[in-house]
Amino acid sequence: xxxxxxxxxxxxxxxxxxxxxxxxxxxxxxxxxxxxxxxxxxxxxxxxxxxxxxxxxxxxxxxxxxxxxxxxxxxxxxxxxxxxxxxxxxxxxxxxxxxxxxxxxxxxxxxxxxxxxxxxxxxxxxxxxxxxxxxxxxxxxxxxxxxxxxxxxxxxxxxxxxxxxxxxxxxxxxxxxxxxxxxxxxxxxxxxxxxxxxxxxxxxxxxxxxxxxxxxxxxxxxxxxxxxxxxxxxxxxxxxxxxxxxxxxxxx
Ligand SMILES: N[C@@H](CCC(=O)N[C@@H](CS)C(=O)NCC(=O)O)C(=O)O
Numbered sequence: 576x577x578x579x580x581x582x583x584x585x586x587x588x589x590x591x592x593x594x595x596x597x598x599x600x601x602x603x604x605x606x607x608x609x610x611x612x613x614x615x616x617x618x619x620x621x622x623x624x625x626x627x628x629x630x631x632x633x634x635x636x637x638x639x640x641x642x643x644x645x646x647x648x649x650x651x652x653x654x655x656x657x658x659x660x661x662x663x664x665x666x667x668x669x670x671x672x673x674x675x676x677x678x679x680x681x682x683x684x685x686x687x688x689x690x691x692x693x694x695x696x697x698x699x700x701x702x703x704x705x706x707x708x709x710x711x712x713x714x715x716x717x718x719x720x721x722x723x724x725x726x727x728x729x730x731x732x733x734x735x736x737x738x739x740x741x742x743x744x745x746x747x748x749x750x751x752x753x754x755x756x757x758x759x760x761x762x763x764x765x766x767x768x769x770x771x772x773x774x775x776x777x778x779x780x781x782x783x784x785x786x787x788x789x790x791x792x793x794x795x796x797x798x799x800x801x802x803x804x805x806x807x808x809x810x811x812x813x814x815x816x817x818x819x820x821x822x823x824x825x826x827x
Contacts, residue, residue, distance in 0.1 A: 599657040600624040604642060606632050606651045607807050609765030610707070613670045614652045614677075615802055616761045619795035621681045625654075627802060633810040633817045649824075656680070671703040674758040684757045691754065698752040698759035701741075702766075709734040710766045713773040719812060719822065732774040739770070739780050746782035750789075764790045768800075 603618060603625050605611045618625045630636040630651050637649040646653035646668035654673055659665025667673045678685025686692050713731035716724060742763065745752060752759045767787045770777050777784040790796055811817060 598624060600626045601657070602626055602628050602655040604628050604630050604645065604651055604653040604655075605802075605804070606630055607802065607804050608632075608651070609710070609769060610650070610670045611652050612765040612768075612799055613758075613762050614654065614673050615799035616764070616796055617674055617677050617684065617758060619799045620761070620793075621677060621683050622795075623677070623681065627804070629804050629806065631806050633812075633814075633820065634806075635820045669703075671699055671762065674699065674762060678758050684761070686755070686757070694753040695757045695759045698745075698757075699762050702759065702762040706735075706738050706742075706763060706766050709738060710769070710773050714769070715822075717774060718772065719818075728774075735773045735775060739767070739775055739783055742767075742786070743780040743783040746786050751786065756790075760786075760790055764796070 601618065601623055603614055605615065605627050606629065615627075630642055632651060636642060637646070637651065642653070643649060645655060645666040648668060650668070652670055652673060653666060653668040654676075655664060655666045656676075657664045665676075667676050675685060685695060709731055712727070713735045716727035716731055720727065742752065751757065752763065764787065766773075767777070767783065768791070777787065791800075
């Protein structure tokens with residue numbers, strides 16, 4: 576069959592494209608502590624653009640009206656995502672809520688499948704309600720109490736020991752806390768990093784040690800742990816002004 580003659584191509588008008596708009600970065604209100612690391616790890620793992628806004632908790636930046644408007648509990652970390660739901664900015668405080676938010680936003684490290692998500696939530700909440708607070712108290716009584724209080728030291732050191740044991744047992748059956756690497760692991764790793772300060776020897780927890788070494792070797796985790804905040808390295812925890820800010824807080 577003879578082919579139909581080709582129609583001459585209509586000339587397309589050149590479409591003027593505006594240059595791609597650079598996405599404003601997420602602002603991370605941060606100080607280099609286990610709670611701060613959780614979020615820098617997640618941002619690095621997801622390769623999300625972000626800027627670090629240091630909140631010097633030893634000088635009282637956490638009480639500035641600007642920060643309190645974002646984080647009413649006067650604690651780091653917090654984030655402001657300029658491209659939140661509906662394309663409008665959103666601020667989020669509480670590290671667990673931030674991890675879940677970023678997990679939902681990116682679809683990474685926080686599975687959509689309900690069974691898998693329940694497992695992540697279990698270990699995330701276990702960290703938020705157990706490991707974090709207990710390790711925080713162990714650290715306080717072991718290093719910052721004005722005089723040694725044996726009851727407080729052993730109560731919280733033992734509790735961290737028990738919680739490390741829970742992780743060690745769990746990790747006998749799976750590579751990561753919720754099966755696959757997730758925000759639950761990111762929430763816990765900073766506390767395990769400080770095991771010695773909490774009076775724990777990782778050699779007694781071989782599966783936990785293996786888990787820690789695996790996570791610590793991840794490039795994103797290395798980058799997150801590598802963030803330097805100059806002022807943080809010179810904080811003197813014996814300075815009465817610093818101690819009054821951090822340890823003298825009441826409802827006011
Ligand atoms: N539950 C909070 C705890 C955060 C927290 O305790 N942050 C500490 C640093 S690790 C802080 O900001 N401390 C400031 C202060 O004590 O005033 C979270 O997980 O975000």
